[in-house]
Amino acid sequence: xxxxxxxxxxxxxxxxxxxxxxxxxxxxxxxxxxxxxxxxxxxxxxxxxxxxxxxxxxxxxxxxxxxxxxxxxxxxxxxxxxxxxxxxxxxxxxxxxxxxxxxxxxxxxxxxxxxxxxxxxxxxxxxxxxxxxxxxxxxxxxxxxxxxxxxxxxxxxxxxxxxxxxxxxxxxxxxxxxxxxxxxxxxxxxxxxxxxxxxxxxxxxxxxxxxxxxxxxxxxxxxxxxxxxxxxxxxxxxxxxxxxxxxxxxxxxxxxxxxxxxxxxxxxxxxxxxxxxxxxxxxxxxxxxxxxxxxxxxxxxxxxxxxxxxxxxxxxxx
Amino acid sequence: xxxxxxxxxxxxxxxxxxxxxxxxxxxxxxxxxxxxxxxxxxxxxxxxxxxxxxxxxxxxxxxxxxxxxxxxxxxxxxxxxxxxxxxxxxxxxxxxxxxxxxxxxxxxxxxxxxxxxxxxxxxxxxxxxxxxxxxxxxxxxxxxxxxxxxxxxxxxxxxxxxxxxxxxxxxxxxxxxxxxxxxxxxxxxxxxxxxxxxxxxxxxxxxxxxxxxxxxxxxxxxxxxxxxxxxxxxxxxxxxxxxxxxxxxxxxxxxxxxxxxxxxxxxxxxxxxxxxxxxxxxxxxxxxxxxxxxxxxxxxxxxxxxxxxxxxxxxxxxxxx
Ligand SMILES: [Mg+2]
Numbered sequence: 127x128x129x130x131x132x133x134x135x136x137x138x139x140x141x142x143x144x145x146x147x148x149x150x151x152x153x154x155x156x157x158x159x160x161x162x163x164x165x166x167x168x169x170x171x172x173x174x175x176x177x178x179x180x181x182x183x184x185x186x187x188x189x190x191x192x193x194x195x196x197x198x199x200x201x202x203x204x205x206x207x208x209x210x211x212x213x214x215x216x217x218x219x220x221x222x223x224x225x226x227x228x229x230x231x232x233x234x235x236x237x238x239x240x241x242x243x244x245x246x247x248x249x250x251x252x253x254x255x256x257x258x259x260x261x262x263x264x265x266x267x268x269x270x271x272x273x274x275x276x277x278x279x280x281x282x283x284x285x286x287x288x289x290x291x292x293x294x295x296x297x298x299x300x301x302x303x304x305x306x307x308x309x310x311x312x313x314x315x316x317x318x319x320x321x322x323x324x325x326x327x328x329x330x331x332x333x334x335x336x337x338x339x340x341x342x343x344x345x346x347x348x349x350x351x352x353x354x355x356x357x358x359x360x361x362x363x364x365x366x367x368x369x370x371x372x373x374x375x376x377x378x379x380x381x382x383x384x385x386x387x388x389x390x391x392x393x394x395x396x397x398x399x400x401x402x403x404x405x406x407x408x409x410x411x412x413x414x415x416x417x418x419x420x421x422x423x424x425x426x427x428x429x430x431x432x433x434x435x436x437x438x439x440x441x442x443x444x
Numbered sequence: 445x446x447x448x449x450x451x452x453x454x455x456x457x458x459x460x461x462x463x464x465x466x467x468x469x470x471x472x473x474x475x476x477x478x479x480x481x482x483x484x485x486x487x488x489x490x491x492x493x494x495x496x497x498x499x500x501x502x503x504x505x506x507x508x509x510x511x512x513x514x515x516x517x518x519x520x521x522x523x524x525x526x527x528x529x530x531x532x533x534x535x536x537x538x539x540x541x542x543x544x545x546x547x548x549x550x551x552x553x554x555x556x557x558x559x560x561x562x563x564x565x566x567x568x569x570x571x572x573x574x575x576x577x578x579x580x581x582x583x584x585x586x587x588x589x590x591x592x593x594x595x596x597x598x599x600x601x602x603x604x605x606x607x608x609x610x611x612x613x614x615x616x617x618x619x620x621x622x623x624x625x626x627x628x629x630x631x632x633x634x635x636x637x638x639x640x641x642x643x644x645x646x647x648x649x650x651x652x653x654x655x656x657x658x659x660x661x662x663x664x665x666x667x668x669x670x671x672x673x674x675x676x677x678x679x680x681x682x683x684x685x686x687x688x689x690x691x692x693x694x695x696x697x698x699x700x701x702x703x704x705x706x707x708x709x710x711x712x713x714x715x716x717x718x719x720x721x722x723x724x725x726x727x728x729x730x731x732x733x734x735x736x737x738x739x740x741x742x743x744x745x746x747x748x749x750x751x752x753x754x755x756x757x758x759x760x761x762x763x764x765x
Contacts, residue, residue, distance in 0.1 A: 157621070181617065181652070189610045189644035196614020199599050200622055201542050204614070220641070223604045224611055228591045230600070 128318045128343050128351065130302040130336055134273070138294035138330075139237040141273035143168025145280025146205055146235075150176050153203065156284055159194055160207040161187050166296075167207035167237050187212045191220035195230040203284060204232050210239035210293055211252040214259060225289050226262040233283050234259075238296045239269075240380035241408070241425055242330055242418040251413035257385020259291040260358045266290045266311060267358040269379075269387075271332035273301045275355060278309035286311055293329065295380075297418045300333050312356045314364035320348035323436050324368040324375045328354050328387045331378035331406065334422075337429035342436055349436070357387050362394045369401040374439040378406040378432050380422075402442035404435035486530055492700045493761040494566065495525045499731045500764060501562035501575055503754045506745040509579040512587070515741035516633060517559035519664050519697070519726035524563040526703040527629060531711070536568035539596035547626045548599065548615055552608025553633035553662070554588040555743070560597075561585050566762065569597040575765045606639025608632065609659060613649050616657045627714055630659040635667030638676050643688070649719040650689025658710045660722040662697065666739040681723055690721045697726035732757055 150156045150172050157179040158172050164182075173180045183190040187208055194204035206213065213236035214221070225232045236255065243251045259267045266288060270276040276294050283290045307315070317332075318339065327335035332353050339349040350368045354361065369375050375395065377388040388405035395401045408425050422428055498521050506512035528534075532547045540546075551560050558578065565572045570584070577583035584595040588603030600611045608630055616628040636642065649657065661681065669675045678684075685692045691713050695706030703724075710720050728742070729735030732754040735746075746754055 179621070183648060184644075184651075186644035186648065188607075188641040189613075189648050192607050192610020192641065192645065193614035193617070193648065195600060196611040196616070197618045199542060199548070199611075199615040200544070200618025200624075202618050202621065219604055220607060220610075223601050224607050228601045 128336070128339050128349065130317075132300045132302050134301040135298045136273040136301055137296060137298050138270060138273060138276040139166070139168050139296065141270070141276030142235055142237070142280050142292070142294055143171055145277040147171040147175060148277070149281055149284035150179065152281075153284060155201055155203050156205065157181065157197055157202045158205045158207065159183055159190050161185055161190050161212065163208050163237075166209070167235070169207050187217045188220050191217045191232070191234075192224050194232045195224040195228060198230045198232060205235050206232065207235050207237070209243075209250060210236035210255045211250050214255040214291070215252060218258060222262060226265050229264060230289060231287055233290045233292060235280075235292045237294055239293045240295060240330065241413045241421040241427065242295050242297045242380065244296065244418045244421065245415050247415040248412040253380075253382045253408050253413065254385060255291070255293060256357055256379075256381050256387070257389070260385070260390065264289060265358065266356065267293070268311065268356050269293045269329040270355050271327075271329055271353060272299060272303050274303040274305050274307070275309065278307070279355065282309045282311055295330055299330055302333060302336070309355070312359045312361060314361040315353040315355065316364065317353050318349060318351040320350040321372055322348040322374070323440050324350040324352065324372045325378065325432065325436060326352045326354055326365060326375065326387070326391055327378040327432070328357060330380050331427060331432070334427065334429040335378050335432050338432035338436060341429070341433050347436070347440065354387060357390060360390050360394060362398065365391055365394055366399045369395055369399045373401060374443045375401050375403045376406065376432060376435045376439055377403070378427075378435075380427055381407055383407040383409055402439050404439040404442075406431050406435050488700050488704065491525050491529055491704070493759070494529055495521050495700065496759045497762040498525060498559060498562045498566060500755060500758045500760060501566075502558040503732065503746055503751060503758075504764065505558045505562070505575055505578040507751040508576065510745045511579055512558050512745060513555040513743045514558065514745065515666070515728040515735060515739065515743075516553065516556040516662065516664065518732060518735060519728045519730045520556055520631065520662050521559050521731065522700050522703050523631065523660065523662075523697050523724060523726075524559050526700060526707055528563045528567045530704060531707045532629070533626065536564075536597070539569060541599060543599070543626075544622065545624055545626060547629065548612070549629045549631075550600065550608045550612040550615070551589060551602055551631050553605060553631065553636050554601070554603030557585070557587065557589050560589060564597040565765070570595065572765045605633070605636040606641040609642055609645040610648075612657060612659070613645055613654055616654050617652065619656060626656070627711065628657045630657065632659065632661045633667070634661055634663045634665065634672055634678060635675070637661060637678065646685065646688040646690065653717045654719050655715050655717050658707070658714065658720045658722065660724050662726055663723050664726045664728040666728045666742065668739060668742050670739055685721045689718060691716070691718045693720065693722045695722050695724045697724035698730045
């Protein structure tokens with residue numbers, strides 16, 4: 127039975143804030159930096175509890191990335207906080223040189239990723255961040271799907287040695303990941319076993335994928351549902367095994383199709399297990415102003431879109 | 445030459461680490477610093493002698509691979525030698541990335557890697573013979589400094605200009621959090637400070653009262669495309685840094701006695717709530733007459749005849765690698 131209990135609704139950034147506070151309590155070396163967005167990133171609780179371990183950097187993201195790299199020299203575990211747009215595109219070279227190439231243990235924590243940032247429009251809705259970060263050698267890229275998973279991911283990356291990009295969002299979304307579900311970096315969460323089609327989803331699209339899968343199952347189509355929270359390193363093994371069993375794969379993400387989860391799954395399948403594939407994501411386009419719901423609908427990121435992609439890919443295998 | 449090196453250099457670097465390590469194991473930063481200062485004191489003449497050798501290393505290294513940046517390296521040689529052989533409290537043997545209880549140095553203008561590599565090797569971070577691998581395939585001595593190949597003495601990759609000050613400030617703040625009274629040093633090119641990130645970092649340092657950092661700008665008035673005045677004029681550097689809340693000193697960078705005096709004075713200004721900036725006047729290419737004072741040798745290697753000419757002007761004091 128494909129059934130996940132919704133235990134509440136909250137934004138994934140609040141999961142980050144709660145995880146950061148907890149990580150700070152567990153490890154005195156955890157420190158945090160923010161570029162004038164403390165409230166948006168939900169970093170208030172950490173600041174209140176550990177003011178001496180919190181560094182306001184002002185509207186200066188390039189400097190923030192460098193300072194974070196420096197704090198690791200001396201054993202600190204810095205978490206940087208700003209919007210996904212300013213966490214990646216704006217500071218790509220700083221991350222590349224001072225963090226990734228230098229192998230620094232910095233946790234780049236990025237909120238308001240994707241279209242669901244909403245009304246602020248395309249200037250702030252980054253849809254390329256996963257691609258940019260994934261291209262960096264040695265960078266771990268994580269895109270959790272709800273409050274509980276984001277909190278668990280935040281705690282997991284604090285214990286992990288190496289640079290990490292953690293991507294989360296602004297709107298309140300259903301909480302459905304069990305609070306005690308273990309979070310293992312690089313390991314897919316196999317949410318449901320099925321034999322007709324594989325649906326692989328990340329971030330906000332995981333709940334949409336659950337809804338699509340429920341609809342498909344109601345029609346008698348058996349769905350193998352996989353949550354990829356760690357986009358890099360990709361759990362190729364889980365993807366290939368599932369694809370071999372179902373012979374049809376759908377990916378779903380709130381990101382450009384080029385360079386995102388879909389691209390990476392396509393690459394893995396082409397190399398290891400060529401399989402018909404349909405991808406749900408933003409197709410080479412910028413976003414625009416609107417409510418998160420309107421934008422997800424307009425850009426084809428609804429559960430109906432995942433459902434339709436599943437039907438298409440099932441037709442392809444016949 | 446070999447005798448010279450085996451006497452005072454080996455005395456210095458074979459004994460120092462053991463005692464330093466025991467001092468550190470008790471987390472007694474003060475004892476470690478007091479000890480190191482006693483040990484590393486060296487006369488101005490000795491330091492100038494080392495600088496001669498370092499300049500030979502620089503021109504030989506860039507000549508050997510027909511690439512690299514001799515101009516800025518030669519101009520900053522006296523600064524590097526004073527820092528690594530006199531000023532820094534550091535542990536060349538048993539390099540530790542975190543550098544607890546040690547002064548740290550960050551080279552932000554990473555293209556002058558030849559002078560840094562030479563000084564690191566000559567002060568005991570890695571074998572001097574490794575200088576022969578500079579910029580060659582599989583080397584730890586990459587064109588620009590990196591941590592990727594694990595070269596002892598390097599704590600962050602640099603060369604993409606403007607990033608080193610931010611990193612050093614983070615390291616300085618980590619020292620404060622750790623209760624470590626050591627000092628963090630940085631070096632920047634004057635052209636480099638055209639990068640906007642430098643000014644983000646400048647503002648940050650003053651705001652957070654990071655007073656355990658001593659930064660230096662190599663004011664040689666040159667950058668790749670010509671004099672800084674023509675390319676992108678830097679204006680009144682002292683006024684700019686003072687306006688950003690830094691204590692600003694000036695120093696003649698090609699006179700060993702002046703460099704020692706300037707760095708020692710800067711050290712006395714730490715711990716007073718403000719970051720410290722030294723504006724260091726140097727001559728690009730210093731020590732090799734035909735390379736001096738021109739951006740022509742920023743990133744060009746000498747040919748065989750030019751190398752011979754250059755080496756004829758520099759005394760081999762410690763033995764070539
Ligand atoms: Mg210059």
